[in-house]
Amino acid sequence: MENFVNVFLFGKCYSVPDNLTIMGAMEYAGYQLVRGCGCRNGFCGACATIYRVRGDRELRVCLACQTKVVNDMYIATLPFFPLIKQVYDIEKVPAGEAVMMQLYPEIYACVGCNACTKSCTQGLNVMQYIAYAQRGNFARCAEESFDCVMCGVCSSRCPAGISHPQVALLARRINGKYLAPKSEHLENRVREIRDGTFDDLLEALMQKPVDELRELYNNREIEA
Amino acid sequence: MYTGEMLASMKKVEAAREANTVLEPRRMTAEEKDALLETYHPDYKKSEFVALRVGVNRGDAVPHELAALLEGRSRVDPASVDLTRCDYETDVLVIGGGGAGSSAAIEADNAGMKTMIVTKLRIGDANTMMAEGGIQAADKPNDSPAIHYLDAFGGGHFAAKPELLYKLVNEAPDAILWLNELGVEFDKSPDGTMITTHGGGTSRKRMHAARDYTGAEIMRTLRDEVLNRGIPVIDFTAAIELILDTDGRCAGAVLYNMETGEIKIARAKCVILATGGAGRLHYQGFPTSNHYGATADGLILGYRAGAKLLYADTLQYHPTGAAYPEQIFGALVTEKVRSLGDKLVNAHGEVFMHPLETRDVTAASIIRECTDRGNGVKTADGTGVWLDTPMIERRGGEGTILSRIPAMHRMFAQYGIDIRVEPILVYPTLHYQNGGLDITPDGMTAVENLFAAGEVVGGIHGRNRLMGNSLLDVIVFGRNAGRHAAERAKSVTPGTPTLAHVTAFAREAEEAGVRAEVQSPKLLPTYSHGNPDFQRKAF
Numbered sequence: 001m002e003n004f005v006n007v008f009l010f011g012k013c014y015s016v017p018d019n020l021t022i023m024g025a026m027e028y029a030g031y032q033l034v035r036g037c038g039c040r041n042g043f044c045g046a047c048a049t050i051y052r053v054r055g056d057r058e059l060r061v062c063l064a065c066q067t068k069v070v071n072d073m074y075i076a077t078l079p080f081f082p083l084i085k086q087v088y089d090i091e092k093v094p095a096g097e098a099v100m101m102q103l104y105p106e107i108y109a110c111v112g113c114n115a116c117t118k119s120c121t122q123g124l125n126v127m128q129y130i131a132y133a134q135r136g137n138f139a140r141c142a143e144e145s146f147d148c149v150m151c152g153v154c155s156s157r158c159p160a161g162i163s164h165p166q167v168a169l170l171a172r173r174i175n176g177k178y179l180a181p182k183s184e185h186l187e188n189r190v191r192e193i194r195d196g197t198f199d200d201l202l203e204a205l206m207q208k209p210v211d212e213l214r215e216l217y218n219n220r221e222i223e224a
Numbered sequence: 225m226y227t228g229e230m231l232a233s234m235k236k237v238e239a240a241r242e243a244n245t246v247l248e249p250r251r252m253t254a255e256e257k258d259a260l261l262e263t264y265h266p267d268y269k270k271s272e273f274v275a276l277r278v279g280v281n282r283g284d285a286v287p288h289e290l291a292a293l294l295e296g297r298s299r300v301d302p303a304s305v306d307l308t309r310c311d312y313e314t315d316v317l318v319i320g321g322g323g324a325g326s327s328a329a330i331e332a333d334n335a336g337m338k339t340m341i342v343t344k345l346r347i348g349d350a351n352t353m354m355a356e357g358g359i360q361a362a363d364k365p366n367d368s369p370a371i372h373y374l375d376a377f378g379g380g381h382f383a384a385k386p387e388l389l390y391k392l393v394n395e396a397p398d399a400i401l402w403l404n405e406l407g408v409e410f411d412k413s414p415d416g417t418m419i420t421t422h423g424g425g426t427s428r429k430r431m432h433a434a435r436d437y438t439g440a441e442i443m444r445t446l447r448d449e450v451l452n453r454g455i456p457v458i459d460f461t462a463a464i465e466l467i468l469d470t471d472g473r474c475a476g477a478v479l480y481n482m483e484t485g486e487i488k489i490a491r492a493k494c495v496i497l498a499t500g501g502a503g504r505l506h507y508q509g510f511p512t513s514n515h516y517g518a519t520a521d522g523l524i525l526g527y528r529a530g531a532k533l534l535y536a537d538t539l540q541y542h543p544t545g546a547a548y549p550e551q552i553f554g555a556l557v558t559e560k561v562r563s564l565g566d567k568l569v570n571a572h573g574e575v576f577m578h579p580l581e582t583r584d585v586t587a588a589s590i591i592r593e594c595t596d597r598g599n600g601v602k603t604a605d606g607t608g609v610w611l612d613t614p615m616i617e618r619r620g621g622e623g624t625i626l627s628r629i630p631a632m633h634r635m636f637a638q639y640g641i642d643i644r645v646e647p648i649l650v651y652p653t654l655h656y657q658n659g660g661l662d663i664t665p666d667g668m669t670a671v672e673n674l675f676a677a678g679e680v681v682g683g684i685h686g687r688n689r690l691m692g693n694s695l696l697d698v699i700v701f702g703r704n705a706g707r708h709a710a711e712r713a714k715s716v717t718p719g720t721p722t723l724a725h726v727t728a729f730a731r732e733a734e735e736a737g738v739r740a741e742v743q744s745p746k747l748l749p750t751y752s753h754g755n756p757d758f759q760r761k762a763f
Contacts, residue, residue, distance in 0.1 A: 017753070017754075019550060019551065020551070020753060021551050024551070024751070024753050027751040027752060027753055028752060028753040028754075028755045028758075029755075030752075030755075030758065030760065032748070032750060032760070032763050033516075033748075034345075034460065034482050034483060034748070035460070035483070037345075037516050038345060038346065038348075038349040038353075038515060038516055039349065039353055039354045039515040039516070040515065040516055041354055041513070041515075041552075041555050041556065041635075042555075042631070042634070042635055042638075043353050043354045043437070043439075043440050043631070044348065044349055044353045044354070044440075044515070046345070046346065046349060066635070066638050067638070068551060068639075085448075085451060087451065087452050087454070088452060089452065090406060090407055090449065090452065122634065123634070142409060146409070146434075146435060146437065146441075147435070147437060147630055147631065147634070149440070150444065169444060169445075169448055172407065172409055172441075172445075173406070173407025173445060173448065174407065175407070175409060176404065176406075176407040176408050176409035176410075176445075177404070177405060177406065177407040180409060180412060180416075181412060181414065181415060181416030182416050183363075183404070183410075183412060183416045183417060183418050184416060184417075185363055185364055185365060185417060185418070186361075186363045186397055186400060186401055186404070186418060187401065189362070189363040189397040190363075190397045190398050190401050193369065193394055193395075193397060193398065198368055198369045198370055198394065199394075201368065201369075201370040202369060202370050202373060202390055202393070202394060205370055205373055205374065205377075206373075206386040206387075206390060210382045213374070213377060213378070213382060214254070214378070214382065216374060217374055217375075217377070217378030217382075218253075218254050218378075220371075220374060220375075220378075220427050221427065222427045223366065223422070223427060223428050223429055
């Protein structure tokens with residue numbers, strides 16, 4: 001009981017079941033995808049896609065694996081977009097505002113058009129996180145950008161040539177390494193392990209016969 | 225659109241929600257678990273497995289789909305490959321650009337060795353990117369690597385190789401610290417304490433997370449680090465055979481450009497296989513939570529070169545793949561949903577098990593509920609049970625879903641389902657390859673100078689893996705392989721390169737009466753979504 005719709009893959013018309021995603025529709029039509037297909041689950045950003053539905057002036061963007069086809073959809077995939085990725089040494093990078101000026105100065109040329117936010121396939125407030133990066137507020141930039149899958153659609157729409165996902169990644173790494181609070185319990189445990197604190201305990205476990213381990217396992221206490 | 229049956233069942237789930245939220249279901253006894261697995265877990269279905277007829281594991285049972293590839297034909301004719309060519313030369317060649325491959329490359333680079341990554345798709349197109357729930361490490365005061373060991377050893381049915389599991393648990397806190405120092409943002413309290421939860425089968429709360437993008441956060445950081453170091457990444461390039469030298473040591477790989485079809489030769493002193501899992505082989509017809517390239521390539525390459533397989537007959541079916549809507553059929557619904565206190569509920573609104581049993585037990589229990597017990601809800605692709613997600617907000621407070629599992633919210637919202645107010649339908653999905661290539665604690669396979677790391681390896685987890693131990697495994701054993709391969713490469717002088725093992729394997733197959741029907745490695749699955757007119761050769 002399938003209903004069919006017409007979709008236009010790179011301008012060519014195919015009739016496909018309406019319950020398919022764009023990615024599924026391409027495969028139904030006979031494409032063997034190599035580029036433009038990664039996790040098929042909305043996490044990797046490989047399948048950035050732009051489309052327009054006939055009669056609608058607006059150019060829309062999506063991830064092909066996460067979006068159902070509709071009738072008269074004109075589809076072009078964007079399997080690669082030339083983002084600028086600056087190279088830096090995370091051990092030496094300054095954790096302040098200056099680093100953005102140094103590595104990604106184009107963010108200060110943002111014209112505030114908000115095209116990035118409007119085009120985000122994850123529904124993130126992209127322009128806002130760029131504003132945080134401009135001000136050196138990396139914690140907020142990290143927070144706002146966290147769900148980014150780096151598909152690059154925002155950058156394809158940006159008149160200022162900003163590579164938003166790379167800016168956000170830099171902010172998150174600086175935040176994760178330098179700004180977020182340290183985990184004392186983690187550092188303590190790593191020290192204990194280096195001192196061999198658990199070696200005897202572990203070795204004793206490894207020597208035990210399976211029946212004894214089974215007993216221990218089946219009767220172990222589980223934290224509430 | 226929900227069916228009438230789904231809506232009626234959903235009403236029952238809603239009606240029972242208040243009582244179900246506070247219910248504390250008991251855990252199964254060891255005997256109950258054994259009986260359940262035996263009857264309902266796909267690994268126990270003997271007809272789905274066949275004994276290998278060729279290679280070092282001859283006589284061992286593996287899934288039919290895997291056997292066809294292991295016994296398959298090479299994609300190259302050894303006689304026609306010019307091995308005197310050398311398109312890439314490096315000390316350490318890493319095959320695979322996921323979490324394990326990237327970690328290995330970073331450590332090999334740290335050791336000062338010339339390192340290169342080749343990967344079939346892009347760096348980061350890997351199951352690591354899709355791991356949602358978390359990563360284990362015993363770093364809290366009430367926990368220890370020994371407790372972690374017992375949880376994992378028991379959860380894996382006492383089959384793990386002790387020396388590998390020892391490494392996994394004892395190096396776990398250091399792996400977390402290493403990632404944190406690279407800039408990975410773990411969920412922490414304002415005082416820096418890691419926010420940790422339970423996973424199925426854990427006895428301490430040691431699941432560290434980065435919302436429900438844990439793997440993505442780790443992967444994008446590792447990828448960035450690889451690029452910052454200038455480690456060459458040759459993407460859209462698959463390895464289709466390993467090259468040995470005349471002394472039987474691994475010395476490179478035959479590469480295949482996925483876009484142009486060109487053959488390239490890479491020479492190396494040591495090779496690390498980090499090609500990941502096999503979900504895209506869709507064992508027993510299951511959908512999968514795996515990425516597009518998970519086609520067991522590393523098992524094929526390694527096996528043909530003489531590496532041994534361990535537990536290749538054991539797979540993990542994640543209990544909660546999406547069962548509805550059909551567009552995301554089989555997609556992962558993270559175990560973290562249950563870590564946050566959510567429960568599994570059948571068609572009548574009954575909680576039928578403790579939500580945090582190990583994955584194999586939980587999957588088998590859901591299958592029982594949907595088959596013999598007839599308590600499932602019909603969907604377009606089969607049946608499912610409910611994961612009553614609104615419970616999370618009741619237990620953890622309003623806003624818990626958006627702050628802790630935003631990806632899950634987003635995935636269902638795409639199809640008009642708000643998991644904060646509606647439960648979701650789930651059914652087991654093929655998730656992980658428990659078995660794989662056998663390695664030493666140094667990460668080397670039975671083939672000299674051939675290392676393996678990540679999901680392609682077998683034996684670390686035994687016959688079932690706990691949540692959060694795979695992200696851990698790719699980091700610990702990826703780094704481990706990188707270090708040891710680099711160390712070893714310092715003193716290796718490769719001899720004359722050869723593909724004689726490929727010829728010998730084909731001859732052995734022929735003598736065993738095998739009529740290899742497919743080429744392998746498979747590289748990519750081919751989907752047609754039921755198109756009746758579809759006629760094309762597999763990739």
